[in-house]
Amino acid sequence: MKRWITFDLDGTLMQNPFSGSIFPELEELVSADLNEPCGLKRKLLEEHERLLASGQIVSAYDWDEIVGRLLRELGVRRKVDILEMVRRHSVPPNIFLLDETILPALKRLKRSGFSLAAVTNGFYKYQYPVMKALGLTDQLDEIVTPDRVGCAKPDARMADGLRLEGAVAVHVGDRLDHDMVFAHAIGVPAVLIHRRLPDALLPLSPGERAESENLLPVLRRLASQENLLPEDAASLPDRFMPSYVIRDLRELFACLEAEKNRERGGERGGSGT
Numbered sequence: 001m002k003r004w005i006t007f008d009l010d011g012t013l014m015q016n017p018f019s020g021s022i023f024p025e026l027e028e029l030v031s032a033d034l035n036e037p038c039g040l041k042r043k044l045l046e047e048h049e050r051l052l053a054s055g056q057i058v059s060a061y062d063w064d065e066i067v068g069r070l071l072r073e074l075g076v077r078r079k080v081d082i083l084e085m086v087r088r089h090s091v092p093p094n095i096f097l098l099d100e101t102i103l104p105a106l107k108r109l110k111r112s113g114f115s116l117a118a119v120t121n122g123f124y125k126y127q128y129p130v131m132k133a134l135g136l137t138d139q140l141d142e143i144v145t146p147d148r149v150g151c152a153k154p155d156a157r158m159a160d161g162l163r164l165e166g167a168v169a170v171h172v173g174d175r176l177d178h179d180m181v182f183a184h185a186i187g188v189p190a191v192l193i194h195r196r197l198p199d200a201l202l203p204l205s206p207g208e209r210a211e212s213e214n215l216l217p218v219l220r221r222l223a224s225q226e227n228l229l230p231e232d233a234a235s236l237p238d239r240f241m242p243s244y245v246i247r248d249l250r251e252l253f254a255c256l257e258a259e260k261n262r263e264r265g266g267e268r269g270g271s272g273t
């Protein structure tokens with residue numbers, strides 16, 4: 001029986017080249033075709049958000065399709081090869097790991113006997129070149145993507161293949177709607193990674209942070225960025241609430257320790273975890 005830890009990729013482990021490199025290049029090419037600024041990057045991101053908001057999560061990450069559609073709407077005949085652009089831009093500084101604790105933490109988890117999987121809503125063909133260039137493919141045992149399994153987070157079926165081989169210990173991610181909801185859907189602790197925590201939360205354990213009043217403004221801001229509810233909404237639904245909050249992957253070990261203690265009958269997130 002494998003013991004899986006599942007990770008989101010974008011915003012959790014790595015920065016992909018889309019918004020920083022590929023979209024600006026496309027915008028420049030298309031603006032030149034049209035002889036005027038076309039605001040393509042904004043249009044692409046708006047279309048992505050529109051598809052997410054309407055529940056078309058798999059389509060929201062199908063960049064060949066989205067780019068092709070917008071170019072047709074703009075009357076541009078240019079053929080764009082997104083995969084070629086992903087490969088060309090998958091070099092630093094266009095892509096990077098989000099902090100220096102990631103590779104050491106993944107290696108340590110593997111030494112501790114965990115199997116590691118990426119569970120991402122990005123398509124395999126776009127994610128793999130980035131992961132490969134950043135050294136992530138050497139550490140991850142599985143890569144679960146919507147184009148391979150036919151659904152996207154937060155659909156619990158994303159974990160079906162992993163669960164045939166073992167149990168998922170925790171899921172780690174940066175989004176409430178995809179990652180926290182997914183973790184709850186598969187019944188495992190939801191670990192929120194957020195690299196800009198308010199100072200008041202820093203001395204607390206990952207479990208204590210999840211219970212703290214000081215976390216609420218952070219969660220409300222995320223919910224608003226993800227278009228989930230107005231920033232002044234009185235309360236957040238349970239499905240968005242993390243079980244643990246970490247600011248880098250080093251802190252994941254405290255969560256695993258707390259889970260071990262909890263399984264032995266202790267309190268989640270107690271002192272000393």
Ligand SMILES: [Mg+2]
Binds near residue numbers: 011173175
């Ligand atoms: Mg993410």
